[in-house]
Amino acid sequence: MKIDWQIKKKRGNFRPRLTYTITLESFEKKLAIHAVQVESHIPMIPGSHLSYCLPGEHERSPSWKPDRYHVFQVPYFKDGYTDGFIRLPFKDSGHYPEVVSSFKKLREAYEKKVRSVYACPPIEQTGSLGISEDTRSQIASGVTADRLLSLFG
Structure with missing residues (x-):
């Protein structure tokens, strides 16, 4: 799995934007x-539809505490x-x-899941069953007689 990401922020009171791809x-x-999912350490922010956050509002409020996180x-x-x-x-730090x-x-x-699943090896099985020896011995005389009769009949 390859994860690529980029964080970009405009100058000023704009919020940074994280873009990512997972391949x-x-x-x-x-x-x-x-599919494996985890709760991230990235908090969901109030007013996330807004590209900016003014001082004292939302996550820049002194009373803001994250209560939900992205998955x-x-x-x-x-x-x-x-x-x-x-x-x-x-x-303010710009560090994430x-x-x-x-x-x-x-x-x-x-990767824990990959190791677990990879430990399940592939298999290929074939088989064949014929009439058992016990049944063969019980019906052998009748089958032989029928074959002989069919040659003359």
Whole structure:
């Protein structure tokens, strides 16, 4: 699985925008792994439809405490690709270590599942059953007699 992301923010009171793509490798798609999802460390922000956050409002309010977090999910194995974007909370520092830690959390959960599923080896079985020796011995004389009669009849 490959995860690529970018954080961009305009100058001023604009919120940063996280865009990301998650792409499965071909061998991962062939494993048919059920989608894995994790709760990220990235808080959902109030008024997330707004591209800006003024001082004292929403996440820039001294009383704001995050109570919900975004969920990241590995793409469905038949698609093998997903993308998305999240408006991040405004931070004066411009540092977002929760983005890296969230993607690492997703990767670790997914790789655990990959190792578990990969441990289930492929199998191929064939078989054949014929008449049992017990039945053969019980009906042998009748079958032989029928065959002999069919030669003369």
